[in-house]
Every structure is written in C-alpha cells, then in structure tokens.
Amino acid sequence: MIFAKKIFITLFMIFGLNLSNASADESAELVVEGQPILTRTKAPSHMENIDEVRSGWTFRIKETQALQMDDFENPGMIFVDKGIDLWNKVEGSKNKSCASCHGDASEFKGLRTVMPKWNASAGALWSMEDHVNNCRTEQMGAEPLKWGKAPMDSIVALIGLQSRGMTMSVKIDGEVQPMWELGKELFYTRVGQLDMSCANCHEDNYGVMIRADHLSQGQINGFPTYRLKNAKLNSIHARFKGCMKNIRATPYKVGGDEFRALELYVASRGNGLSAETPSVRN
Amino acid sequence: MAKGVKPRIKVPKQASAGEAITIKTLISHKMETGLRKDADGNKIPQSIINRFTCDFNGSNVVDFDMKAGISVNPYFQFEAVVPESGEFKFTWYDDDGSVYEKTKKITVS
Amino acid sequence: MKISRRKVVVLGASAVSASLLPINLLAQSDGQSAEDIIKEFTGGANIGSGDIMLTTPEIAENGNTVPISVESKKATAIKILALGNPGPDVVTFKFGPLSATRSASTRIRLRKTQDVLAIAKLEDGSFIQDIQKVKVTIGGCGG
Numbered sequence: 001m002i003f004a005k006k007i008f009i010t011l012f013m014i015f016g017l018n019l020s021n022a023s024a025d026e027s028a029e030l031v032v033e034g035q036p037i038l039t040r041t042k043a044p045s046h047m048e049n050i051d052e053v054r055s056g057w058t059f060r061i062k063e064t065q066a067l068q069m070d071d072f073e074n075p076g077m078i079f080v081d082k083g084i085d086l087w088n089k090v091e092g093s094k095n096k097s098c099a100s101c102h103g104d105a106s107e108f109k110g111l112r113t114v115m116p117k118w119n120a121s122a123g124a125l126w127s128m129e130d131h132v133n134n135c136r137t138e139q140m141g142a143e144p145l146k147w148g149k150a151p152m153d154s155i156v157a158l159i160g161l162q163s164r165g166m167t168m169s170v171k172i173d174g175e176v177q178p179m180w181e182l183g184k185e186l187f188y189t190r191v192g193q194l195d196m197s198c199a200n201c202h203e204d205n206y207g208v209m210i211r212a213d214h215l216s217q218g219q220i221n222g223f224p225t226y227r228l229k230n231a232k233l234n235s236i237h238a239r240f241k242g243c244m245k246n247i248r249a250t251p252y253k254v255g256g257d258e259f260r261a262l263e264l265y266v267a268s269r270g271n272g273l274s275a276e277t278p279s280v281r282n
Numbered sequence: 283m284a285k286g287v288k289p290r291i292k293v294p295k296q297a298s299a300g301e302a303i304t305i306k307t308l309i310s311h312k313m314e315t316g317l318r319k320d321a322d323g324n325k326i327p328q329s330i331i332n333r334f335t336c337d338f339n340g341s342n343v344v345d346f347d348m349k350a351g352i353s354v355n356p357y358f359q360f361e362a363v364v365p366e367s368g369e370f371k372f373t374w375y376d377d378d379g380s381v382y383e384k385t386k387k388i389t390v391s
Numbered sequence: 392m393k394i395s396r397r398k399v400v401v402l403g404a405s406a407v408s409a410s411l412l413p414i415n416l417l418a419q420s421d422g423q424s425a426e427d428i429i430k431e432f433t434g435g436a437n438i439g440s441g442d443i444m445l446t447t448p449e450i451a452e453n454g455n456t457v458p459i460s461v462e463s464k465k466a467t468a469i470k471i472l473a474l475g476n477p478g479p480d481v482v483t484f485k486f487g488p489l490s491a492t493r494s495a496s497t498r499i500r501l502r503k504t505q506d507v508l509a510i511a512k513l514e515d516g517s518f519i520q521d522i523q524k525v526k527v528t529i530g531g532c533g534g
Contacts, residue, residue: 063448063458072292075355075456078310081288150286212528228453231354282452302491315500317477342487344495351473351481353456353498360484361491 026058030276033071035165037274044271046172049203055273056216056225056281059207064228068280076157076226076278079150079233083158086151092142098155101139105158112163112275116264118175125179125260127236128156147255148241153233157224160277168221168275170267179257183265186258192249198266213282218243220263221270222279233278236263287311289384291372296389302361305336305343309374309382315350331356333375339368364390425472425479429510432470432483433518438510441519443469445509451501454527460496463511463519469495470512475505501527 030037039055047053057065067073087098087105102108112128119126122134132155133144145152172180187198201210202218209215224233234242237254240262244251252258292306309331316328330350336343343362362370367390374382429438443463451457461469461484471481484495493511501507504527510520 061448061450061452064452066458072290072306072308073357075308075357078288078290078308078355081290082286082310228456231455315478337487338489341489343489344487345485346495347483347485349480349482350478351476351500353500357496357498359460359496361494362489363491364489 028058028062028065030055030057030065030069032069032164032276037165037276038167039273041272044268047269049199050217050269053219053270053273054206054217055221055270055276055279056219057222057276057279059214059216060280060282064280064282067226068276074226074278074280075231076224076233076280079154079224079226080158080161080278082150083154083156086155087158092136092140094139094141096140098135101135106162108159109162110166112160112277113166113168114170116176116260116267117171125176125264127255127260127263128159129235129255132156132159148235148238150232153224153235156235157233157278160224160275163275164277165274168267168270168273170264170271172264172268176264179261180264180268182258183261183263186262187265192244192247194247194249196247198243198262217269218266219270219273220266221273222276222281224277225279225281227281229282236266287374287376287380287382289372289374289382291370291384291386293370293386293388295387296391297364299365299390300363302363303388304359304361305370306357306359307334307336307372308355308357310355311374311376313350313352313354313356317350329377331374331376333373334358335373336360336362337371337373338362338364339366343370364388366390423478423480425474425508428470428472428480432468432510432512436516436518438518438520440521443509443511443519443521445471445507445521445523447507447523447525449524450526450528452528454501454503456498457501457525457527458496458498459507460494461509461511461521462492462494463509463513464493465513465515466493466511467514468512469493470510471499472508472510473499473501473505474508476500476502501525503527 030039039058040052043050043053057068071077090097116125116127129147129152132152136142137144190197198218201215206215206217220236223236226232227234237259240259241251241254287310289307289309294303297303311331313331314326314329318326320326328350330348332348334346334348344360346358348356367388370386370388372384442465444461446460448457459471461471463469466486468483468485470483472479473481481499482497486493504525506522506524508520508522510518512518
C-alpha cells in the first residue's frame with residue numbers, strides 16, 4: 001500500500017498534475033454537529049457573472065474540511081470559549097459584562113446573517129464590531145476593543161456562532177445602497193503593483209490554482225475564520241488587508257469606509273449560503 | 283503561566299465496563315518552536331507543552347512526550363478502557379514549569 | 392545509517408548527560424539527528440515491519456497543521472519522527488494499562504515535503520515501523 005502511494009505521488013510529479021485540486025473534495029457535504037450547512041446555492045440575482053455561489057469550505061482538501069465538521073476538532077472553538085469568558089467578564093465604569101444585559105449570546109441568534117447593516121441611530125453602516133464596541137463604551141463604560149485582535153474576534157465569533165446554519169441575507173438597498181455600490185466598485189477595481197482586483201481571483205479564477213493554493217470565491221459567510229496558516233481567528237477586514245498585501249497594494253484601513261463597503265458587497269455575494277462561523281480555512 | 287492557555291476535553295459521560303471509549307483533548311497554547319527570531323533578530327526561546335498524561339482512578343491511560351513539532355493548540359485523540367466508574371485526570375506540562383490539570387467523571391454500568 | 396565508533400561514544404555520553412537534564416532543555420537541543428533519536432528509542436535494535444499503520448494526508452494544505460494518526464495493536468510506545476524537520480523528534484506516545492487500542496491521533500508541523508516515520512515498541516520488546524511521505528504545498532495567498 002505504501003508502495004502504491006509512492007508511485008501515485010511520483011506520477012503526480014512526473015505529469016505535473018494539479019496537486020491540491022486533485023485532493024479537494026468539492027462534492028462533500030458539510031454537516032456540523034448534525035446540522036446541515038448549505039455550501040452551494042444559486043447566486044443572488046445581483047451577481048452578473050456567477051451562477052452558483054460556493055462556500056470556501058468546498059475548495060479545501062478533505063483533512064481541512066474535516067476540522068470544521070466537529071466542534072471539538074475545530075480549533076476556532078477554542079477562541080469561542082475565550083469569547084464566552086470575555087462575554088461574562090465585568091469591565092468598565094458601570095461594572096457590567098455583556099452577560100449583564102444580554103444573558104447568554106443566544107439572544108443574537110440570526111444577527112450574523114444580516115451583518116453588516118444600517119444603524120439608524122448612528123446613521124452609519126455597522127459591522128458586528130461596532131455593536132460590540134458601542135455596548136462597551138455606552139453601556140459598560142469600558143474601553144473599545146481593537147478590530148482584528150483576538151478579544152474582538154473571539155466575541156464576534158461567539159455572536160456569529162449563534163447564527164450558524166442560518167441563511168445569509170444581507171440587505172443591500174435603502175440607506176446602505178451607496179455603500180454597496182462603492183463596495184462593488186472596489187471589488188472590480190484593479191489596484192497595487194500586481195494590478196489586480198478582487199474579481200480577478202475570486203470571480204474569474206475561483207477553482208483554479210494560484211501556486212499551490214486553490215482559489216475560492218472569497219466568500220465571508222464563515223468569518224471570523226480559523227486559518228491553519230496563522231492558527232488563530234481572522235476577521236473579515238484582516239483578511240481583506242492580507243489580500244491587498246498579496247497583490248502588493250496599500251491596504252485600506254481596517255474599520256475604515258472602504259473595507260466596510262467591501263464587507264457589505266462581499267457579504268451580499270454570499271446571500272443564500274449558510275453562516276458558518278467559525279469556519280476553518282487554509 | 284503562559285498566556286491564554288485553556289484546555290478542552292471530550293469524554294463520554296457513561297460507558298459499559300471494558301468498552302473502548304474515545305477521548306479527545308485540545309489545549310490552547312502557542313507552542314513556540316525556539317526556531318523563530320523576533321524583529322531584532324534575537325531567537326525567541328522555545329516554549330511548548332512538553333508532556334501530556336491521562337490517568338483514570340490513579341492508573342495510567344497514556345503518557346505523551348511532545349516536542350516542538352506538535353502544532354499550535356495541541357490536539358490528541360486516543361482510546362481508554364474503564365473498569366469502573368471514576369474520574370479521568372488530564373495533565374499538561376508547560377516548558378515554563380506550569381502544570382494544567384483538568385478532571386472528568388465517567389459512569390460505568 | 393552507518394554509525395561510527397566515535398559517534399557511539401558521543402551518543403553514550405550525551406545519553407547519560409541527557410538523562411540528568413530537565414525535559415525542556417532536552418527539547419531545545421535541536422542538534423539531535425533522526426539517527427540519534429531512533430537509536431535512543433530502540434537501543435540499536437533492528438526495526439522490522441508488521442502490524443503498524445501510520446495514516447497521513449498525501450498532501451498537506453498547510454504544513455502548520457498536518458493531521459496524523461497511528462495504530463499498532465501490540466505497542467507499548469510509538470515514536471513519531473518528521474525526517475525533514477529541523478528537530479525530527481515530534482512525539483512519543485506511551486500507552487498505559489488502561490489504554491484501549493494502541494492508537495493516537497494528533498496534529499504536527501512539517502517544514503517541507505518529507506517522510507514521516509512511526510516506530511512502535513511492542514510488548515515483546517521488538518520494534519516495527521511504518522513510513523509515509525507527505526507532500527507539503529507552498530502557499531499561494533492562502534498558505
């Protein structure tokens with residue numbers, strides 16, 4: 001058997017076959033703790049160039065896929081545990097924790113599926129991080145958490161987990177429409193030394209290899225996501241920043257208007273897929 | 283004690299005597315290899331969990347010696363047989379001298 | 392795999408001094424070659440083949456987290472070596488009286504494409520091994 005495996009690997013090398021692609025299990029179905037997760041569905045009507053939207057999970061090899069199928073195997077759940085600790089931690093001048101007002105995080109079941117969304121009182125497009133920080137500064141009298149750092153990502157993952165399996169349905173019209181249009185424009189605008197747009201990889205070439213990596217559609221329905229690469233949760237904006245660095249562009253500001261707009265647009269490209277937070281990716 | 287270390291354990295709550303049960307453990311730990319350098323070019327010293335043990339009612343189930351080749355957030359899965367009801371004791375040993383312990387009860391019918 | 396007399400002398404000396412060192416210092420000595428590690432584990436005994444199965448992915452999407460599992464029904468201990476790592480010694484699974492199947496799974500780091508070796512020490516004192524090649528991909532944007 002070992003011998004056969006060696007021949008197999010040698011054949012790969014000789015014929016230069018597409019290594020990772022060959023082992024990506026594209027037809028696998030995602031079930032987490034008995035709950036089915038929709039990883040492929042008809043693209044939302046606003047998408048002109050893609051018929052079927054696919055979760056990033058479908059682009060991963062079976063060993064990586066397996067990590068997300070069992071909450072114990074999923075290393076992202078360690079951070080959710082830390083999120084629970086933080087949820088219950090009393091902080092700030094008003095001596096409160098998240099739990100003081102909200103009990104457990106299940107109160108926010110469904111919230112993940114509609115984020116980012118318009119916040120009328122703030123008159124702005126809000127990401128999940130804004131809800132967390134608004135509670136901290138206004139209700140708890142505590143310092144805001146920094147976007148893209150472990151404490152914030154853990155809380156955002158804990159809140160996101162409550163909606164796992166529910167259908168992503170981000171609103172794109174009304175007050176948020178100008179932001180959505182800006183996000184769309186950013187998605188298709190070439191930037192950086194490599195002169196590439198999001199669409200070049202994630203719309204024109206998903207399913208194709210970029211060096212040894214299998215390009216996905218760049219969906220964010222599983223964020224914050226645990227990445228094997230850095231062994232921690234990665235926020236949506238941190239991932240955008242990483243992508244921009246890869247194409248040698250100067251990244252926009254994490255938490256800034258451009259990334260907020262891009263978050264809205266990219267999230268809307270996943271409308272119809274299940275929320276997967278916290279997902280596991282490469 | 284290293285920062286942010288948190289153990290997780292999965293053990294069935296009940297089993298029949300002599301049955302092989304599956305145990306999974308995970309502990310959040312950065313598992314610094316000792317091979318990396320910081321921004322100033324100085325070697326970051328190794329800091330890992332170097333041993334993990336599981337005992338049941340004082341008798342050993344497994345004893346693992348770990349090196350820096352074990353991934354961040356060390357994960358283990360193994361099987362145990364339990365002759366009677368009792369308590370599992372899980373222990374992780376950190377390079378910095380810290381010891382993390384956790385116990386889980388199981389009822390054997 | 393030829394071990395010179397000189398090396399054996401050095402090995403012997405280091406084995407003695409190593410036994411006096413706390414575990415964490417031992418782990419830091421990344422100078423130990425796979426050959427030395429194997430010899431320390433087997434005491435130089437022959438390693439045969441038999442009832443041992445090492446399961447690894449053929450291709451690891453990321454070398455940071457490579458799931459492996461090993462089983463050998465009559466083993467008292469199983470050592471895992473990553474032959475292409477700067478420190479090839481990865482883990483030694485020792486099975487106590489209450490372990491069921493002599494099996495274990497974990498996640499390991501692999502620096503590059505390489506062979507992973509599992510050596511089992513059996514109840515009768517003999518040693519058997521299994522070896523698997525794991526191809527580690529160099530990332531595009533994901534890795």
